[in-house]
Amino acid sequence: xxxxxxxxxxxxxxxxxxxxxxxxxxxxxxxxxxxxxxxxxxxxxxxxxxxxxxxxxxxxxxxxxxxxxxxxxxxxxxxxxxxxxxxxxxxxxxxxxxxxxxxxxxxxxxxxxxxxxxxxxxxxxxxxxxxxxxxxxxxxxxxxxxxxxxxxxxxxxxxxxxxxxxxxxxxxxxxxxxxxxxxxxxxxxxxxxxxxxxxxxxxxxxxxxxxxxxxxxxxxxxxxxxxxxxxxxxxxxxxxxxxxxxxxxxxxxxxxxxxxxxxxxxxxxxxxxxxxxxxxxxxxxxxxxxxxxxxx
Amino acid sequence: xxxxxxxxxxxxxxxxxxxxxxxxxxxxxxxxxxxxxxxxxxxxxxxxxxxxxxxxxxxxxxxxxxxxxxxxxxxxxxxxxxxxxxxxxxxxxxxxxxxxxxxxxxxxxxxxxxxxxxxxxxxxxxxxxxxxxxxxxxxxxxxxxxxxxxxxxxxxxxxxxxxxxxxxxxxxxxxxxxxxxxxxxxxxxxxxxxxxxxxxxxxxxxxxxxxxxxxxxxxxxxxxxxxxxxxxxxxxxxxxxxxxxxxxxxxxxxxxxxxxxxxxxxxxxxxxxxxxxxxxxxxxxxxxxxxxxx
Numbered sequence: 063x064x065x066x067x068x069x070x071x072x073x074x075x076x077x078x079x080x081x082x083x084x085x086x087x088x089x090x091x092x093x094x095x096x097x098x099x100x101x102x103x104x105x106x107x108x109x110x111x112x113x114x115x116x117x118x119x120x121x122x123x124x125x126x127x128x129x130x131x132x133x134x135x136x137x138x139x140x141x142x143x144x145x146x147x148x149x150x151x152x153x154x155x156x157x158x159x160x161x162x163x164x165x166x167x168x169x170x171x172x173x174x175x176x177x178x179x180x181x182x183x184x185x186x187x188x189x190x191x192x193x194x195x196x197x198x199x200x201x202x203x204x205x206x207x208x209x210x211x212x213x214x215x216x217x218x219x220x221x222x223x224x225x226x227x228x229x230x231x232x233x234x235x236x237x238x239x240x241x242x243x244x245x246x247x248x249x250x251x252x253x254x255x256x257x258x259x260x261x262x263x264x265x266x267x268x269x270x271x272x273x274x275x276x277x278x279x280x281x282x283x284x285x286x287x288x289x290x291x292x293x294x295x296x297x298x299x300x301x302x303x304x305x306x307x308x309x310x311x312x313x314x315x316x317x318x319x320x321x322x323x324x325x326x327x328x329x330x331x332x333x334x335x336x337x338x339x340x341x342x343x344x345x346x347x348x349x350x351x352x353x354x355x356x357x358x
Numbered sequence: 359x360x361x362x363x364x365x366x367x368x369x370x371x372x373x374x375x376x377x378x379x380x381x382x383x384x385x386x387x388x389x390x391x392x393x394x395x396x397x398x399x400x401x402x403x404x405x406x407x408x409x410x411x412x413x414x415x416x417x418x419x420x421x422x423x424x425x426x427x428x429x430x431x432x433x434x435x436x437x438x439x440x441x442x443x444x445x446x447x448x449x450x451x452x453x454x455x456x457x458x459x460x461x462x463x464x465x466x467x468x469x470x471x472x473x474x475x476x477x478x479x480x481x482x483x484x485x486x487x488x489x490x491x492x493x494x495x496x497x498x499x500x501x502x503x504x505x506x507x508x509x510x511x512x513x514x515x516x517x518x519x520x521x522x523x524x525x526x527x528x529x530x531x532x533x534x535x536x537x538x539x540x541x542x543x544x545x546x547x548x549x550x551x552x553x554x555x556x557x558x559x560x561x562x563x564x565x566x567x568x569x570x571x572x573x574x575x576x577x578x579x580x581x582x583x584x585x586x587x588x589x590x591x592x593x594x595x596x597x598x599x600x601x602x603x604x605x606x607x608x609x610x611x612x613x614x615x616x617x618x619x620x621x622x623x624x625x626x627x628x629x630x631x632x633x634x635x636x637x638x639x640x641x642x643x644x645x646x647x648x649x650x651x652x
Contacts, residue, residue, distance in 0.1 A: 107502060158524075160540075161523075162524050163541060165524040169523065172482075172483050186473065188462055210401075211403075213401070214395065214399055215400050215411060235452050
């Protein structure tokens with residue numbers, strides 16, 4: 063029987079869905095797509111702990127259980143449990159139901175990792191929870207990054223703006239809301255940042271390239287771009303340290319060397335469209351743990 | 359330098375700070391509720407220069423800090439009067455969003471890193487890691503399948519406990535719902551004696567757990583194997599300080615029911631006289647001296 067690849071996500075994650083379609087077209091595995099909007103109303107699950115109990119399962123769209131020990135590779139990018147799933151639950155219980163469902167899914171993904179390759183593990187997603195933590199992670203891995211300041215100190219913000227001659231964007235620290243360009247008017251309101259810290263970041267420009275980490279392989283994209291091999295090694299080491307087996311690191315050549323501009327988990331549709339990418343991503347998912355050296 | 363980050367309303371913060379100071383260590387206390395205005399936070403890249411600027415003029419560079427003990431949790435950060443509840447919620451989430459990555463990424467020992475505390479707060483996740491580390495856990499299922507619920511209850515002769523998956527509700531939840539929409543966590547009920555094991559780095563402190571505050575709990579010795587398994591379980595969760603909830607059955611077998619990743623150990627310490635604060639201070643001092651991260 064062909065190996066099984068399970069994908070869990072949403073139509074709002076085109077990269078994940080495109081990978082599913084590629085796997086189906088190649089016909090080397092049984093690929094099953096589970097839509098997160100169906101959970102927990104139409105998807106049943108079981109996670110087991112204790113030596114005597116059989117492996118857990120999750121049901122497909124037809125309600126057929128897929129045992130965790132039959133899965134070769136499990137793919138998940140970001141996920142959420144929609145509060146709308148609990149509209150008929152008492153209002154005071156909706157938040158609880160949502161938290162319980164989220165924790166149950168986390169435990170299912172953890173349980174799957176005992177049997178198969180999980181692309182990507184979610185336990186260290188804090189490293190990418192905000193632009194600020196993303197840049198700190200990249201800098202900690204040895205990449206040069208755009209200048210950034212997170213502060214609740216008006217004077218420090220003013221100095222940052224002036225030192226970069228106004229080439230600054232700003233946003234709240236948490237989550238991933240869009241940046242906006244900082245302007246002279248903001249300088250007049252800087253005392254307000256005492257109310258909550260703000261993320262300030264240098265505007266950089268120029269052509270970008272990316273490093274795609276797919277298991278042990280690192281591809282430089284677009285084809286033909288000459289990214290130094292030590293950057294590829296840093297990207298692989300960082301991603302593996304975060305248990306990201308499929309991820310992208312954006313890089314840009316600057317006057318004083320290469321700069322990392324950001325990273326994303328999984329693989330984007332734009333990257334999948336590049337020549338040679340599908341031929342690296344699909345075998346990783348088809349082979350599962352066998353794609354790696356024994357250390358994984 | 360050692361940083362103690364937390365509210366003095368929590369006795370652990372005060373006792374750890376006082377103990378370290380009495381040992382002659384350079385120790386700085388920062389109350390998170392003073393952020394963001396009275397204590398200003400500043401993180402700059404490149405250079406990873408993270409600083410806390412206190413209103414008394416003290417500038418604390420995190421590059422100089424050799425170890426951190428933190429109990430930030432879900433503290434209310436400083437708010438100017440007149441905030442709406444939505445604004446107050448925004449300030450709290452922004453301050454946490456600024457502080458947590460710092461505590462997750464700073465290279466020194468942090469007891470405990472926020473990401474490890476958050477992950478360990480997911481009960482089935484923590485039990486899975488604990489089981490992999492070698493401790494025995496009661497049979498447990500997480501499911502929204504009514505047939506599985508029935509089978510599990512039948513399998514254990516109805517001796518089953520219903521608990522929460524998430525940290526939103528910590529106690530046993532009582533009656534198992536006839537048909538829950540969301541997945542429920544059911545655990546085999548194991549009769550026996552409750553033992554709490556505080557793990558502080560490589561040291562363990564076991565005590566019998568009783569609800570009555572008047573009795574001095576006995577302090578059972580742990581077998582060498584159980585002692586090792588407890589330390590391995592806490593390490594597997596990425597924690598340096600935690601309290602394991604064990605139950606010892608009639609056959610003397612220990613089962614792990616869960617872990618508190620942010621234990622309020624002072625209430626145990628005051629009843630057992632176990633030197634948990636001293637052990638934690640040893641851990642922080644040792645990390646500061648030898649530059650051991652965590």
